[in-house]
Amino acid sequence: MYKTVFFDIDDTLYNTSEFAELARKAALDAMIEAGLPLSRSKAYKLLRDIIKEKGSNYGKHFNLLTKRVLGKEDPLLIALAVITYHNVKFAHLKPFPETIPTLLYLKCKGYKIGVISNGLTIKQWEKLIRLGIHHFFDVVVTSEEVGVEKPEPGIFKEALKRIKSKAEEAVMVGDKLKEDILGAVKVGMSAVLIGDISEKEKEYLKKLENKTNKKIYVISKLDELKEIL
Incomplete structure (x- = not known):
């Protein structure tokens, strides 16, 4: 047939849902440890709002997050987030x-x-x-x-x-x-x-x-x- x-x-x-959530939270932890002035829960809520607004295929979620929190993009925090996100996601990807x-x-x-x-x-x-x-x-x-x-x-x-x-x-x-x-x-x-x-x-x-x-x-x-x- x-x-x-x-x-x-x-x-x-x-x-993908399970791995993406784990990777996003790890990325936010790295940003907070490096100086992002938000709690993990508030940072995750803001990130989810950005993802909902821009769509999951938007390539600059973390850029936008730092801009909304700090008033400008922070290259260090963005790089930490992106690298951590991909490392965690791909480590668990199966x-x-x-x-x-x-x-x-x-x-x-x-x-x-x-x-x-x-x-x-x-x-x-x-x-x-x-x-x-x-x-x-x-x-x-x-x-x-x-x-x-x-x-x-x-x-x-x-x-x-x-x-x-x-x-x-x-x-x-x-x-x-x-x-x-x-x-x-x-x-x-x-x-x-x-x-x-x-x-x-x-x-x-x-x-x-x-x-x-x-x-x-x-x-x-x-x-x-x-x-x-």
């Missing part, structure tokens, strides 16, 4: 236990495998390389390249074009209901939502299935894909 499987990256192939076995299974079964991700192209490739899984993918398509983000149809259509697959032969796997699932079924793909969902979300997915006539699956772990495909 399916010949192509696309994946989101963050919180689908690895636990795929979910089910990720590599699942990708191996798909490759052995002859599926085409791709990535569709919102974000900067270099950053997405860097994640895949550091996770040790970049070689599994036939295509990696990012919003930066295409010029639109999920759930816009354009990014899914471009991914299908690059991997040479029909929409009805492809399935999208991701953790975000709107970006990954809604976006995929709107262009004629099936979809797999990974993670726990509420009863309200289950009802929404059932209605979406009926409306689009596309299959939508819900799994808790990546290796459950074998039962679907």
Whole structure:
């Protein structure tokens, strides 16, 4: 039935939320130790506000934080934060236990495998390389390249074009209901939502299935894909 499987990256192939929080707090600790005049809780709240305001792909969160606290950017504090953030994040960066076995299974079964991700192209490739899984993918398509983000149809259509697959032969796997699932079924793909969902979300997915006539699956772990495909 399916010949192509696309994946989101963050919180689908690895636990980005957990690692990002740990790395951000470590970066703030380094800044405070070097003289940033805020408590850890206040600094973390401000950083979260900046991330919400600018988006996770904005490259100067710590620059903006120092400017808002000190009235100007502080190169020392920014450098400490950036280096600490990356050191901590990459030290703990690893795929979910089910990720590599699942990708191996798909490759052995002859599926085409791709990535569709919102974000900067270099950053997405860097994640895949550091996770040790970049070689599994036939295509990696990012919003930066295409010029639109999920759930816009354009990014899914471009991914299908690059991997040479029909929409009805492809399935999208991701953790975000709107970006990954809604976006995929709107262009004629099936979809797999990974993670726990509420009863309200289950009802929404059932209605979406009926409306689009596309299959939508819900799994808790990546290796459950074998039962679907």
